[in-house]
Amino acid sequence: MANPYDPQTPARPQYFGGRKKVLKQIQERIDAAKFHHASGAVLIHGHRGVGKTSLLKKVIYNVNADQMKGAKVLYFYRRLGRTTNDEEMYRMLNEELSSAFEVRKNWFQKMKSAGRHLEMVNLSWLRVKIPADSQESPYLLWKSNLRNLVGIEDYVLVAIDDADFLSVEAIGELKTIVEDAGPVPVLLVVSGGTMFEQRLVDAYSPVARIFSGASFNIGKLDPEETREVLEKPLQGEQTAWDTKAINEIHKLTGGYPYLIQCLASASYRKDERITEKDVRSRVHDAIEIGKSWLNHEIPNASDQDIISFIKITRLDKGILQSADMLKAGIQAVYVGRLVRQGILRKISRGRYELQKSPIIAEFEKLKRSLQI
DSSP: OOOOOOOOOOOOOGOOSSOHHHHHHHHHHHHHHHHOOOOEEEEEEEESSSSHHHHHHHHHOOOOOOOHHOOEOOOOOOOOOOOOHHHHHHHHHHHHHHHHHHHHHHEEEEEEEETTTTTTTGGOOOEEEOSSSSOOOHHHHHHHHHHHHSSSEEEEEEEEEEEGOOHHHHHHHHHHHHHOOOOOOEEEEEOOOOOHHHHHHHHHHHHHGGGTOOOOOOOOOOOOOOOOHHHGGGTSSEEEOOOHHHHHHHHHHTTTTHHHHHHHEEEEEOTEEEEEHHHTTHHHHHHHHHHHHHTTTTTTTOHHHHHHHHHHHHTOOOOEEEEHHHHHOOOHHHHHHHHOOOOOOOOETEEEESSSSSSHHHHHHHTTTOOO
């Protein structure tokens, strides 16, 4: 097989590993929509490169499996790439809703044409009334579309990736999407960076409430999750990981998904047993793989800056007090340096927010061969 480890793209759902607790809680929200007709929202947030998109894709994959078993659901995924206001957001949702329904309908039609026996399918309910042209506002058209869905009775799942691009007005409408869903429950799954989550808490507390009990700050993987991420793509293959090699990858990468993929991709040897020695000998190759993204994040940082950065990440806090950092052995002069390099942001006297992904600290540690 080709090298199954690719840090440049989200993990294939079939290869997805870890995050079992988060997936379980998301499934509970889906079940609440399906069996209790309850709309809801899920927020997935964290630093860049921790696997938010991969997790979102896994959720979609699981919902698709539910549909294959006969669930009357509709789902779609939209990734944002530019600032999006409320009207643009609703316009996108209408487009995706229409497209998702057509995909679903065509699949059932193909199965029937191929002679597949699908007892749960009654094609008479596979229809939808979504006007091609309308004078209504995008919001009113969205409401109309949800009311006119026929045959979608369990839930509609809306996945918005990189929600950091949503404008103030669009963020406010997330609450409306959930609470004004109409006859079919809507499950909204949103991903964003740490700043997006902070925006919700600081300025949009009414919106933040829709994510209450379902807001997940994902970060590094534990050793067992790392094992799963490495072994899943190799099921049925001759290639295998030695236990010491898995442990070495976890230790070298700090458990951060992007770096795990970089080092796994560099260490992969088809039809062989990958050893600890293989992993250690491929660190430079892993750095080469990841450098296009990571090499320019903090180009002026000294070794001592990196050591301070790593000590901060080990505190495992998004918001840090001066006392926390002093206790971790970080002198005030280095706190100031990290602020100037954009690693930390000063919020108020004695309070700081971690801005850069911990993945960058682990990358620099690898690149510089720092012993901490």
